[in-house]
Amino acid sequence: MGEELVGSDELRESLPYGIVKEITQVFGYKNQSYVSDIIKGEKKGNLKIIKCAAEIADIYKQSGFETGKKKILESYANIN
Numbered sequence: 001m002g003e004e005l006v007g008s009d010e011l012r013e014s015l016p017y018g019i020v021k022e023i024t025q026v027f028g029y030k031n032q033s034y035v036s037d038i039i040k041g042e043k044k045g046n047l048k049i050i051k052c053a054a055e056i057a058d059i060y061k062q063s064g065f066e067t068g069k070k071k072i073l074e075s076y077a078n079i080n
Helices: 009-013 019-026 032-040 047-062 065-077
Strands: none
Touching (some): 009 032, 019 032, 019 047, 032 047
């Protein structure tokens, strides 16, 4: 059996800035808040939205962006 898809605050917070707007557009919704609530698990909706968000979060995490961003910012903080 496949795992059950559920939204969570953790999933929502793991997404890069602006992606909820893009997911909203791709799935044809007008209300970005509604899609965000689905991702957070606060509302029921299209499970494909949660799957899409989870896949994006995984790729974003694998890219190492957060670690890279932290290193860059720290390097500039040491200059000041």
